[in-house]
Amino acid sequence: MALCKRRGFIFQASEIYGGLNGFWDYGPLGAQLKKNLKDAWWNDMVVHPPTGPDGSDVSMVGLDSCIIQNPRVWVASGHVGGFNDPMVDCKESKRRYRADHVQIMTTEGADRAYAFVEGDDAGRDKALKQLGKHARRTLVLADVTVAPLPSLSKDCLATAVGPDAKEPGTLTEPRAFNLMFKTYVGATANEDDVAYLRPETAQGIFVNFKNVLDTSRVKLPFGIAQTGKAFRNEVTPRNFTFRSREFEQMEIEFFCHPNATREWYAYWRDLRVAWWRSMGLLSENMQLREHDQDELAHYAKSGAGTSDIEYRFPFTHPGYGELEGIADRSNFDLTQHREHSKVKLEYFDPEHGERVVPHVIEPSAGADRGVLAILCEAFTPDPTRPSKVYMRFAPRVSPLKAAVYPLVNKDGMPEIAEHLYRELNRRFGFIEYDAKQSIGKRYARMDESGCPFCFTIDGETPGDQAVTVRHRDTQLQERIALDRVSDWLAAELVR
Ligand code: ATP
Secondary structure, X not given: OHHHHHOOOEEEOOHHHOOOOOOEEEXXXXXXXXXXXXXXXXXXXXXXXXXXXXXXXXXXXXXXXXOEOOOHHHHHOOHHHHOEOOEEEEOOOOOEEEHHHEEEEEOOOOOOEEEEEOOOHXXXXXXXXXXXXXXXXXOOHHHOEEEEHHXXXXXXXXXXXXOOOOOEOOEOOOEOOEOOOEEEOOOOOOHHHEEEEOOOOHHHHHOOHHHHHHHHOOOOOEEEEEEEEEEOOOOOOEOOOOEOOEEEEEEEEEEEOHHHHHHHHHHHHHHHHHHHHHOOOOOOXXXXXXXXXXXXXXXXXXXXXXXXXXXXXOOOOOOOEEXXXXXXXXXXXXXXXXXXXXXXXXXXXXXXXXXXXXXXXXXXXXXXXXXHHHHHHXXXXXXXXXXXXXXXXXXXXXXXXXXXXEOOOOOOHHHHHHHHHHHHHHHHXXXXXXXXXXXXXXXXXXXXXXXXXXXXXXXXXXXXXXXXXXXXXXXXEEEEEHHHHHHHHHHHHOO
């Protein structure tokens, strides 16, 4: 977080006014990093769609729908009624927790239970110790039972001590808490004019299904892709940008014949994992996890596939946090919107004379969580000097592409350097030029900013017409001809 602030990747929103919990702004380098990620997604999914299982390109079109829609959209989608993460409040500590994040620890012989927040190892150890005191014996994890709070009876809840409490029985039963931000459309703030900021981009796609079908000559199977802001009034925003109240999604709704859902689900699951790898998430910190049957979302029918692409963030370690969900949503959304809008949302297959309500595979990714994973993956402290950090971005997402430096600011070096800078910046953009400070300091700044290459013009350059290129990841330096630099960089950046 300190590096993100120092180098201008991410700032607290409204920082000069003390910030606002759950909101983050992207600085010059962060804005470009995020844009590179979104552009790569749009390019690889929409502009040059991937090759499908049959060897031809997948059919994909783009969309850009509104953040505010007719509120009936959110009734049909289930968000107005059900977009609630049940919460529990602690009457003693005044803290609020997501019910499914609270774990309750019990053991035989103790008439008290202790709660802790999932993933909080210190909290879990504290609960173990306190439960041990109460049971008058030293306990290890194998001696206790741990269960999520919603699975417990009222009686058991009454004996539980909250994660930040001292007395038992202060946790409320789980209750609904609507996560959608409300606003009013028009000049008067009447309840009739209530509208919502969208909590996901997906519904904008479903409500435009017929428009796209009628205007773009797509044939089943096809996808509609959209990136954009989404808003959720998260109860406990935390972990930097991971759980924010305003964030950006990159979503595809892929419509296919009901018979073909399994094949397309497997296709998108594997393709999306490969895509994140191509964004530089190469370590085992990224993993794919298929959901257990009991955690399937409300739209997923029994047997349908749902999986998460997850990343082991420093703050979730040793656990993982979701980066993207791939879900078989069956025909849930189109059917809901057909019932609520009374508009037929179906596909007519002229070849087989068949009408179908397509099923949907949804790869739904978060741009902010993607940026955060890329930042974490890139963050490499120097093994000999831990205060020195290299940000090892893949060249494709890297906000800076190269730097051009005159070794010293005299003897004809700045002129050659400026010339090279202009040539490279015209072709690639995001080239850094700096003639001040020692060369060591300039390199260190580029290492922390994640710039993959520095070209240095030195005293030899006027004679041999060559420059030194320094590689960020190996710090190796090699000499290449001045007139080859541009093509050399072009080849390196597509690696
Ligand atoms: P979680 O369980 O972490 O709340 P979710 O399962 O509700 O996430 P989805 O509704 O599947 O998330 O949203 C799709 C993607 O949108 C997520 O994979 C994530 O990358 C992103 N996302 C969701 N909520 C947030 C948030 N509060 N802040 C940042 N990104 C988010």
